[in-house]
Every structure is written in structure tokens, then in C-alpha cells.
Amino acid sequence: MLASAAQPPLTVKQPHLLQSSLSISNTLIHMEVIAAKPTRPRNRRPRLFFPSTRFQCLNLKSRSSRQFLTRVSDSDGGGAADATPQQFKPSTDTKEIKSTSLGDGYVGLFIRMLGLDNDSLDREQAIVALWKYSLGGKKYVEAIMQFPGCINLIVNLLRSESSSACEAAAGLLRSISLVNLYRDVVAQSGAIEEITGLLNRPSLEPEVKEQAICTLWNLSVDEKFRGKIANGDVLPLLVKSVDDEDVKVKEAAGGVLANLSLSHFSHSIMVEAGVIPKLAKLLRTDVEGSKVIRKEARNALLELCKDEYYRILVVEEGLVPVPIIGSAAYKSFRPGLYSWPSLPDGMEIEQTYKTPSRFGASELLLGLHVDEKNANIEEAKMNAIVGRTQQQFLARIGAIELEDDKKQSELTTGKQLTLLPWTDGVARLVLILGLEDESAIARAAEAIADASINEHIRIAFREAGAVNLLVQLLDSKNNAIVLAAVRALERLSVSNVVCQLIEDEGVRDPLVNLLKQPQMSDILMEKALDILARISDPNKEMKSKFYDGRNGSKKGSDAARGPYGSAEITGDIANMSMSKTNTSKNVLDSGVIARLVETLKTPTPSLQTKATSILDFYAVIDPSMDTIISADIESGLDVVFQQKILEDTESEVYNQQPEKYALEVEEAGHAISAASRLFTKLLDSKKFCQKIDSAHFTKLLSDILKSNIPLHNKDWVAACLVKLGSLSGPRLDFEDPINMEVTLHETIPRLMEQLNTSFFLEEKEAAVVELNRIISEGVVDSTRAIASQGGIFPLVELIEQGSERAVEACLAILYNLSMDSENHSAIIAAGAVPVLKRIVLSQRPQWNRALHLLRTLPT
Template sequence: MLGSAVPATLSVKLCLFQRLPTNAHFEFSGVEATKPPARRRRHHNHHHQHQNHHLHIRYHHKLNNLKSLFGRAVIARATNDGGGGVGSFSQQPTSPDVEEVNISSSSLGDGYVSLFVRMLGLDNDPLDREQAIVALWKYSLGGKKYIDAIMQFPGSINLTVNLLRSESTSTCEAAAGLLRSISMVNLYKDLVAESGAIEEITGLLNRPSLISEVKEQSLCTLWNLSVDEKLRVKIANIDILPILVKSLDDEDIKVKEAAGGVLSNLALSQVNHKIMVEEGVIPKLVKFLKNDDEGSKVIRKVARNALLELSKDDYYRILIIEEGLLPVPLIGAAAYKSFRPGLHSWPRLPDGTEIERTSKTPSRFGASELLLGLNVDDKIVNIDEVKMNAIVGRTQQQFLARIGAIETEDGKKESELLSGQQLTLLPWVDGVARLVLILELQDESALSRAAESIADASINEDMRFAFKEAGAVKHLVRLLEYNNHAVKLSAIRPLERLSVSNGVCQAIEAEGVMDPLIDTLRCPDISDNLMEKTLDILARILDPSKEMRSKFYDGPVNGSNKGLDEARNSNRPRENNGDMTEIDIPKTNTRKSVLDSAVIACLVEILKTSAPNLQRKAASILEFIAITDPTMDMVISVAIESALDTVFQQKVLKDTDSDLEGKEPEKYALEVEEAGLAISAASRLLTKLLDSEQFCRNINSRHFMKLLRDILKSSIPLNCKDWVAACLVKLGSLSGPKPNLKESINVEVTLYETIPRLIRQLKTSSSLQAKEAAVVELNRIISEGVIDSTRAVASEGGISPLVKLIEEGSDRAVEAGLAILYNLSMDSENHLEIVAAGAVPVLRRIVLSQRPQWTRALHLLRTLPT
């Protein structure tokens, strides 16, 4: 089976454009692949000198006949024996005025072929060997039966491979060309590979200043061999791959095509993907598809095939998208017949934004409706690059759909050209517009595939905003109301990926996504996957902290360019330009559907029965409901206390050492982190519920304090303990006049949350001021006599960052650090760690320089072992 999508046979007219010299004098020896011993060789040369004249006479007549036959124009059919080599892509030069002649192998005679094979012998003159290999190369161009005639002589391949080491350019070209012809026949591929051709070609391609013709023939040989799956691993090595990648920049298009063909075949074996990507093949291949003026149709085709194979890996697909190409499903040109472009009396942007009319009087000839730019005031509407790309892409793709030219190439259906391929690759502008165009069709299968492709492509802020500007959001929200479960599931996945961006999340809400999501959540037979995605979107839209963050942060996530839809004018309240204040009213209306007893009961049930990641999202939505409903009656009335009790008693935190045996450490750490996030969200919800007097009267505060104190001492991530500590402190304050209990809670919060957080700040913060603030706070805690506070500092690994800060910090930080270090030195178990952290030379420098803290440093030195 061919590694590249080419016809099984390829008819090519070829001519023998190099005649043999009329005065050619051929000397030959046997066909041994290695040189004979020295003594035998001298005898052979002596005998050869005596027989030289006789051999000339003996073969002169035959060679004249052969030259006259080769002197005529030879037109041959290049076939590949039903499994031909992809090297046949590079056609030999043809002559239109040459008469077509059918040649059989018997017409030349086996004697002539054997003559040239003998002339390849190592003992022959280099010029004779060159003439022989050139003649055999031209002869092999006739097709399989001519190649068979050559291959009937044992050793012909080995002698040909040996000629790849020749210093003669024409010899190397002919040898590589003959190997190319032989490797086109499936029967001989293994023989070529076993003869060491791959290694010799690698050495040949590593030569400096190699001419394009030699490169082409050598690479085409590798192209033919790479069709065989077992040979691909042998070809894909660290020696040949850099040559292939470098050849993609060659000036000769034939060299580019051959290198691309080899890479396309190598990509068919997944085992080669890693080494190919590491050699930087993706950017090189992408450039042929991004720019229409780059390369030929062949190189574009092989580049596309290679990248499509690499895109089957999720990570490599992201790299391809980041380079500017999108995988787009091929759905067939017939599916686009259902496309009906919207006919508007006034132009709109792809996302549905209407352009305000600056002229009340219509143009006499309708130009104001057709030429958008004539009636757009730059001071009112700023068409940025993302919007311009959306307009250009939509225009191009709708035009192709209208004329029936979409998914076609040279008059052929692209889906036919890429037999078995279900995807193609398009530049960002065209790919985004094509995917949005498919969302407007009626084919349910096409809708699902386009939605899945949008989800896969939404990898960064630029892509998410590109889809938003192209109008994908409104179509995806519409698909949520489909009766087809598969379509609905396919539509919710890209919405979940797009909602990662705050600005796009607002646009999703403005399109009316809340009602379909709530309806989905109410369904009794909802699948786990659909429920997870639904909760993801709802949790991001209803995130209680989002509105507070928006007051301090005026840009989207991931460092993208600032602002969402800055072009839209604030005097158009119907538009959503990313400003939180502009959609407050529609938010109030759309979010009322969440305040439903059935929805709240569903969320509480999720807290009781679902996995930690779903519990976290459900708790966040319930917190929003609690904030929205001042009385909290709806939340309190659904037995929220028992649901919180379930979340706080995560199974993974109760596992003993015997339970952990056989568990993967990475998987266990992930489970603990997910449990910690769910507990943190539930603690935040409980903290909010404690504002209700009715809830406080009914809650078993002692039970929850015990649960939270145990969690505070557990191994959940430190960032998850913030709300646990806050909730525990609030529960303690509501428990009544019990000073011992309050003191115990405060100590535990200090030991298990405050001190670890300050130590982490010392270790990881890049700000010297933040580190100094942390060490001052630590000194305050220790100086207040908190039990086991110094032990907590040592156990959290605080000694080393303390010593470093003493060496670099200000006088204030040095004073606090020395105080903490002195308290740590009171425990002899800490002495070795203090010394190992390099404290002794730091303290000596402070004493010798007589800094203000030198007396404390001296006392510390006397305490430490020296």
C-alpha cells in the first residue's frame, strides 16, 4: 500500500537523452562486491592488459548495436508493479516530438544488460563504470520488466550501492536513479534496504555542495523505501531526519517534494512522531499550507498528509494549531447545498453585531448597503484584526459554498483525493470560518464534527476570541436545544472550552445559554459527561468571585491582548462588549432560572453522590444562589447540611498506609488535590451559609468543627486550606463563650495554615518585600509563644530560606530572621540543618561588619556547634 496518495500506476513518457560515446572503450571484470586480494588483482590486471585488444574487438560490434539502439528515442512506461514507489512523483523530462516505441527486454538482449552489469565491477575504470551505470539507469526507466532483466544478475544492487561513494556527480546521480527505479518494485525493496542503500544514501546526502539532481534521486529512493512500514523506523534516525528537514528549504522544488514525501510516509508510523517533531518538522511543513505561493501541489499534498498524521496526537495537534493551521472535517460538498446565507438589508459582523447607520438617507443605487466601509465612522466602530479576519474568512467560505467549489481541488472532490482521510488543514482565517459555516448546515453528523473540531482548536485566548468573533457562540448555543443527544453533547464541549475566557464566557451568557443549561441539568437521565460540561459552564458564569476580580483586572486570561470588543460603542446597550456593567440587566434576567427548587435539589444531590470535581462545581453554583437569595431559604430547605457532611468526609483522606499500597503516586496526588478543591468550595459555601441565623440554629457546629480540624491537619494542598481555616474560625466564633476551644482552633489554624503559607511565601515569592513581610509575620507568631510554632517552621523547611533572607534582606528582615533562627536553635535537633543551610559564614559576616544585629548573631554563633 502506498504511503502517499498517488495512483497505483503512473504512465510517464521518458527518453534516453544521454547517448553512449561512439568511441567508448569498455573494460570489465567480475561482479564481486568486494575487491579481490592483491596478488590475484595484479595477475588479473596483467592478464587484462594482454586481453584488452581482444576484448575491444569482441564486444565492439555488440556495443555499436547497443549504442545505435540507445541512440533512438526510447519511450517507456514506468509502472510500479501494483505497489509502486512514490518516487514516481518526480517525472523524467519528456520530449513531445519523440516517437513512442515499445521495447521488450529481449530487444536489447540479456547479453547487453549483463555487459553493463559486469562493467560495474570494482576493477574497471571509473569512466567505464560511470557509462555503465548511466546506461543501466536509462534502461531501467522502461518499467518493471526492464528492472527484472537487471535484477536477474546477482550482485547488481551491491555494485550500484558501492557507486554511491563515487566522487563523480553523474555516477552518484545514475546510481541513485537506478536504486530509485529498483525500489519502485515491491519485490526488490527489501533487497535494496539489505544492501546498505539507506546508510550509503545518508552518507551521500551529508556531503557538502551536493547538486540537486543527486539529492532528488537519493531522496526519491528513500521515498520509495519508506512505503514499507518495517523500513520506516530504519530511515527515521537522527542522521537522516535533519537532512530531510533541511531539504524542505532547498531551492529545487523536486528536492522539496521528495523530502516531503519521505516525511509523509514516516509519519504513517506513530513511533516516528516524537523524533520528527523534535527535529522541527511541523513549522517546516506548515509553511507550505499557510502560503499559497509556497511549493507545488505535490509538496502541499504530502505536507498535509504528514501533518494530519501528526495531528492524531493531542499534543502535536496543539503545536500545529499554534503554527497557524486548523484541522477541519471533510463533510462532502453535497452537505453544503443546505447552506442558506442570511440576506440582510444592512451588513452585520460575523458575530451578529449590526453596524450603525451614519446616513439616514439610503443610497440611490444601494451602495450604502453593499459597501460597508463607506458608512462606518472610525471613531464609532474600530474594526480590529480579529474582526477583519472573521469578515474575510466568512466572505471567502460563503462564496465557495455558493458556487459549489468548497472542498474541491482541481475539479476533484477533496474528500476523494484524501481517500480515508476525514480531515483537512486550513489556515486560521479559513479554518475558523469553515467550521462556523458548517454549524449553519442541517447535517447532524457534520454539526457534531464541526463542534468537536472547535473544541479541539480552542487552545488559547486568540483562538477562543477568533471563534467568538466569527459567530460560533450563537450557533453552538442553538445546538444545545437539539433533540439529538450526540449533537447536544458535541455542542456543549466547545462551549465549555470557550468559556475559559472571561470575555467569551460573557458572550456565551448573553446568547441565552442559561435556559438550555438549566433544562439539561433537570433531565433525569443526563450522562456524566454532559453533566460535567454543563456544571463547568454554569460554574464559570456564576462564579461568585468573578465580578470582584473584574473590578481589578481588565483583560482576558492567558496574557492575550487587553479588552473584549473594544470596538463597540457604549451607546448601544443591546451589544455585549465585555464590560460587566453593560450586561447586568440581561444577567439578572437569565440567572433567575437558577433559583429553582428542582435545580437546587439536583445540585445538592450532586454534592452527596458525585465525584469531587463535580462536587466542587455544584458547591460554587450553590454559593452563588446563596448570595443571590438573601434569606437562603431555598438552599437551607434542601438538607444542605448532610450534603456538606458528605463532601467534608472524602474517602481519599481516610486511606491508611495499607490502602495506599499499589496505588500510583501521581494518581493519588491528583485525587487528593481534587478532594481538596471540593472541600475548599464546600467550606466557602458553609462560610456563606453561616450568615443565616436560621442555618446557625440548626447546624451541628461541633460536628463540623471536628471535621474541619481534621481536614486542616490533612495532606490536602495548602491553597485549599485557606477557606477551611476561615470557616473553622467562623464556626468557633459562633460556638459561644468557650475560650479554650477558640484558642485551640486559633493555634491549629496557625500551625497548619498560616505558618505553612508564610514559609511557602518565603520559598517561592519573587518579591523581596513579600519575603520580608512573611518573615516579620512569622517572628510575631513565634514571639507570641504559639505552641510548637518553631517546630512547624522547621518541619515546613523554613530554615534554608530564612538564612538566605538574612544574607540578602534589609535590617528589618535580618532582625526578624535572626530572632526566628535563635528560637529554632533552642532545639538541638535543628543545629545540623541550620549549619547545613550556611548560617555560620553569614552570621560571622554580620559580626565582623558590626551591623546593628551583630550581638544577636554572636549569641546564635555561640549556640551552634562550630
């Protein structure tokens, strides 16, 4: 179903060359177009723009005042209605244009007057008359289009220097493009290119802009023309028009962008053109705008939000996608009736004055009198209070989503969304979490997960009280709600501050119960392990100390003093954690340990990493390590150390998708590093050492050390391998093959990376001194390892920059490298010869060693 468009009315004035022969010099066209009320489609479809149902004639001689016409509105009171052109008919209470008076007699005449050989004024008056005539509806457009080639003459007038002619030509194209049959003809006639040139003019009247952009609005209904509009030079002009001072131009530009967003291929082009900040600005509460442009901006952004990355950009601009659940769902809302107020996150305000006032003024006036020296209420808390108050008020009076009551039948199965500013959106989502509609709760939790993209909004959800409600939802019997709640908590737990509150709210027990379930989806297990791993992170406390944001605890004296005493906010998270934090005993029961060990045996490195991190944490803080050892932990570690991706170097992924292969190797490296750290700690137990096959694990770790996992993942592998080797008894450092392998495959590569990438001269010098020590102690193949790592060039470079100690070490290493003639060309290519000659000629302390090195080189 397509919408029709009526144009602003104009007076038809006879061409000055034909005034003596024509008797219609004072003829005025006055008609009324009535749009039948359309049925709204289930999914949002492209919309056509059309103005008011009633228009009056204007005098062409006087264009000083512009008549703004309202659209045929839908039930929302604004915007374009969805209707077919056939639904438009002349009004019965106005004069109907007779085909014998104008349609048959003068349409052909006006078409002929558009010819290029006619006078410009005649062409202008002819196009104006035809534009006016086309406003009658589809049959009048058909009367014009029966003349072959008329479209080309109309498009040609877009180049006219007369604003009246350009406006009429664009308006006529707008009327013609409303009819499905002729939309292809308009696009193929070069109208889009001509409109682009028209809009590029430096000074263009708003009336012309409106008609031209509305033509594009009609053409963008068809997907085959959207690509031409999006890929052309007109898109930047449309984005710029969103900021136009004229409201009609802004609405038309927003309509085109909304239609373009319906095609996925245009999303990246629109985002690169900067459409998201422009449209998001129109939806903020501090920006005024018409209802039509706000609606079109919302529709366009909602289409872009279907892409995960573009949704992040929309949220960054201060908007939150919120599910539309229907006003009926809010009827279950029951506001809490508290005798004393509290903040949205559950923090209570201390009541210091116990004697009640006669009229309850102590409660009513609480917070109106604030001592600025003692009060320190963060912006996030203030926004949470304001948002909760506004949304609860709308829910109480039944005004939430009231305009969508007509869509209730669709909302039961659809996934409609709207966009709200941060303050309102966060409060609305938290409000939905407390309703009875299970599908609405699940959708709200999913929306919280999608919106939690930065620290600011995570703190906003914490202050709004989302954490407590989400933790409670983990006990739900609805699997969709549980999965959505776990996903939301996992995204919120990225913040160290919110993660601490999640732990304080008692999330451990519900997560442990989930892990004990025999049938558990992989996605649910992954998210649950994510939360437990972050809670169990041994570095969490250190991170919180260096975190530069608010730590959530009480700073100073967050007090608000009323007329009858002081009221202090007592929500210190540290105090809450003393009472709410669960002990680790509930986590370390045999059922959970067994489930974690089984997780280690899965082929998914990410799950292996998280399960290993949890076991690693509790193996340290729990004195009963026997619980973990008795769960056959060595079998799980054995699976982690045998990553398939490291063995299959001839796979299709390795040869055809190197980026994917590198990513998989990195994930395997994280899992191996975490398992090596746990294995190292378990080696402190004699019982564990007696159970394992030392030779088997030594072979596995040695192979991993030689593999191509990232170098930083080999740290714990090397440490574990050294500790495992020491269990067989003391040996000399480099007679031990394990130590030799660690040196060649971990120590030397790490020192070479430090030499090549460090920005600090002291670190480079320390690496060179350590490399010289390793070579001097006679490690076999150490010089070959240095040369293969590309160490010759940075060594020569450091000779000119380093201290005397570093120069001595560099010369010693290069001398050892020169013993192999294969390294001579590389040493010379690095520019060592002139550097060594300068040292010899300047009689520096190292001149003797430099001279010996020069003699070994073929110079």
C-alpha cells in the same frame, strides 16, 4: 496497491572500451509507460512517486538543461497515482525493447561493467544504461535483479564523484525499490546509509537529490523501514529539503515525510526535527507551492493532528483542521438576504440616512468610504468578514469540496479532515454549523472545540458568529450535537471576553435544562458545569478589568461613513447583556439545586469543585439561601470533606505512582477548598447552623488541616474551622484547640513558605515578625513546627540581610529553638556562630541576645 515509478530518459552510450566490438553505439531506448487508473483505497496509504508516462532520450554529453517530467496524475491533476507495477506496460505506438536485443545480450555485460576493477567511465556508462533499461517496468527490473550481488555494486556507485553516476545509481535504486519483492534487498544493502551520506554533500545537484530522496520515498512505503529513516541522520536533511529551491526535491521530501507520519512512533521525532512549521508554511495562502507538495504536506500534518498535543502545534502555526463533509451537504446553505448588512458576529450597522438612493448605492457602497478618524475595525472583524465572504461565495457556486465528489461514498462513514488557514477555516466551520446535515454540524462543533487553543482563535470564532449558533444547538434533540456544542462552548468560555458573550447569548436556560435531565453523561455534565462555573465566577468581573486584550465592547466610534451619511457599528456587548442576560432565579430552582447537591456526592473531585463553585456564587447573590439549605446541602459537603485519596495512603497509587497520587491530592484539595468556602458562607444562616453536627464537621476539617493537600487549599479550611469553632462561644486565642491546630498546620506553614520562597525582603521580615509573635504567645509545639519546616537556615540568612527589627525577631526565634538540644546541630550547620560573633564584636543593639544564644550552643 503500490505505485510504480518511471525515471527520466537517458541515451545509452556504449563504453569507450567496447565501441569496436559492439554495434549499439547509437542505440537509443525510447519507450512509453502507461499507468492504469487505480482505485483509491478507503484509508490513505503510503504513496510511491513516479514521473511522467512519456519520456524522450537525452544526450549524455549535454546535461546543461534538465528535463522536468510530469507525474502520472490522478483525477486531481497532480501527485502520484496508486497502481501496481504490473499495471505498467510499454506503449503500443512506440518501439518495444526486445529481450533478445538488450535484455538477454547486454544486461549481464553492463552488470559486469559495474565491477570495482573497471574504469570509472565504463562504470558510469553502464549504470546509466541499466537505469534507462529499468524504466521499462517490472520485468526489466527483474532482468537486472537476476544477477546476484548487483545491488551492492549499484549502492557502491552512490559514493562516486560523478554526478551522472550518482544520479543513475539513485535512479536505478528508485526503480528497483518500486517492486515489493526487491524493497527489502535495497534497504538491507545499506542504501539508506549511503543516501544519507550522499545528501550530506555540500554541493549536490538537484537531479541527484531528487533521485536519492525518491528512493527513500519508495522505501518509506514499508513501515519496517520508516523507523530506520526517521531515527537516522537523514530526517533533518529531509526537513531541510522542504525549503529547497527545486520543486521536484521539495515534492520528494514532502512525500517521504508524509509516509513517515503514517507511523505513530515517528511523530515525536518528526516534531522535534521541526517538521510542523516547515510543512505548515506550505499551506498558507501567502506562500506559493506546487499542488503535489501541498498535498503531501497536508497529509503529513493531518496524521500529526491525530495527537492532541501536536494538533495544538499545528493550530499555532495558523492552520485549522476542518471536517470534509462533501459538496452535497452545502446544498442546504441558504444565504441570508438582508436589506441592511451586518457583521458575522451579528452586530448590525446603524443606518443613519433613511432615504433610499435611486439605485441602492447607499447599501452597495457602504464601507467603501471610511473616515479613519472615526473607524476602528479590529483585525479579527476584518478577517471574519473576508472569511465569511469567501466561504459563502464558494458555497453559492457549489465549489466547496468539489474535488472530493468522487469520495462521497466514503465520506458518509469516514472522518476525513483537511487543513485551512485560520481565516478560511474559522469561516468554514461557522458555515457548517448553519447547514442541515446533523453529522456535519456535530463534527464542525467538535473541530471548533479542538481548535480553540488560544485567545486569538477564540476571538476569531466569536467575531465569526460561532457563539450564537452553538448556543442555539443546545436545544437540539440530537445528543451528539448537544455534546459537541457544549464542548465547544466550554473551550471558548476559557476566554473572559468570549465567556461574557456566551452568557449574553442566553446559555443559562439550555444548560439548566440539560442539568435537569435524569440521564446525563458524566462528560456532558462536566462540560456544562464548567461553563456555568465560569459564568458564575465572582472574580470574572475583576479579571475582565485587568484583561489586556480587547473587551469586545465598542471603543471610540466604530463608524463607517458612506456617501449618503454615516453608518455606525452598534454592537456594544454591555447593551446586549442588559437585554439578553438571564436572571439567577431560573438557575436557583429546586430541581437544579438538587442536581448540584447530588453532584457533590459523586466521587469525582473535578465535578464536586464545579458544582460547589456554582452554589457558592448563587448563595451570595440570591437572598433566598433557604433554597440551598433545604436541599440537604450538608450531606453533599460531608462527602466532599471525606476524600478517599486522603485516607488511603497505603494504596498502590501512593506507592507506585507518586506523580498520579500528587495530581489526585491536588484535585481533592481544590474540591475541599471550594466546599470550605461555601460552608463558611452557609454558617451565616442560623437555620443551617441548627441543622449541622458541629462536632462532626470540626473533626473532618481538623483532619483535613493535618493532611497533605496543598497549603494554598488550606486557607478556606482554616477560616471555616475558626468560624465553626466560634459558634460555641468566645475563648482565649490559644486556649482554643481549634485555633492551636490552625496555627500549627496552616499559619506557621504558610509563614515558612513565605520566608523560603518570597523574593521581597519586606515579606520575609513580616513573616519572621509574625512567627516571633506566635512563639512569644506560648503556642505549644510552635518551635518544633518551625524547625520541622526547615526554618533555621532562612532565619540565619535573614540576620545578615534584614533590618534591625527583623534581626531582633530572628534572634528571638533561634534562642527559643536552641532550648531544644536537637536543634543545635542544625543552627551550627546554618552558619549561625560566625554571624553571632560578628554581632557581639560590633556591639550592635542585638549583641546581648546574640551572646546569650552563643552560650547555649556547644561552641
